[in-house]
């Protein structure tokens with residue numbers, strides 16, 4: 154069926170908020186979630202002392218809906234977002250929004266905003282942002298009694314300006330996550346922690362920060378919004394193993410693709426910062442970042458350089474295979490693609 158689409162310049166979208174027609178809202182009160190509704194109202198009204206406003210009790214997810222080569226509107230592994238959000242909620246003393254209901258709400262939001270799902274081939278996607286926050290008043294430091302779960306949708310293009318041109322990272326003097334803290338869940342507070350570091354990085358001409366482990370500052374962790382993969386000179390795909398980074402769904406998928414589709418060896422292990430110069434390729438991976446090549450890492454005066462003009466050869470193969478799987482031109486592993494319509 155031919156769908157009317159919004160009249161947007163799909164090819165030239167950036168990664169920003171655009172108000173779409175519908176969002177999903179469900180409220181938690183007296184120990185249970187209400188049945189949830191779609192609403193046109195993009196404003197949230199909460200008490201001045203809401204848990205989220207005072208003690209940052211909030212977590213979120215990010216996933217995309219897009220049009221495949223075959224004309225279906227699909228999401229990529231949304232079950233893993235549902236699961237990760239449940240983990241985030243538990244760590245932040247928030248009630249879990251049941252995973253089945255999370256998936257159903259995703260479908261509802263995508264269907265209600267189907268005119269906002271970018272056409273196949275445009276490179277754009279409909280980014281979905283599920284999130285939850287403490288909505289009732291607290292003043293002593295404790296979890297709220299009431300919560301709101303919402304999902305909104307916004308059409309997006311590439312996360313980094315310039316599309317797939319390699320970016321430059323710097324190793325900052327700031328940390329992102331503490332040992333035994335919340336780095337492994339998608340808590341809003343992790344991103345609040347990173348705001349000063351990202352503004353400072355941008356002011357100095359870098360696209361992102363490459364954080365080190367805060368306990369020893371000797372091992373590579375991740376950036377503010379993506380995991381990192383490296384390729385060794387003998388074509389092994391290596392990624393940091395750490396308890397304080399977010400378990401990226403894109404990274405887990407890429408490691409599978411590297412092994413099963415490309416026949417490459419993979420390693421998830423500690424990566425000492427001195428090893429950076431030994432790698433031949435580096436890229437950021439995440440829902441927003443997809444697979445963004447890194448051209449250079451600057452570590453306090455030391456410049457570690459990769460290909461500054463083009464995506465590395467192995468990175469390109471990973472990118473093409475993942476995109477092919479997502480867009481339906483390469484057969485996907487069982488359960489990876491959820492057809493919405």
Ligand code: PLP
Pocket residue numbers: 215375376377378379380399400401402403404438439440441
């Ligand atoms: N790491 C951080 C800190 C992130 O914010 C994200 C984005 O969600 C990722 C990694 C990538 O995770 P995913 O591939 O699940 O989007």
Ligand code: COI
Pocket residue numbers: 214215216377378379439440441442
């Ligand atoms: C995502 O990739 O979905 C994220 O949440 C990262 C954020 C920097 C936009």
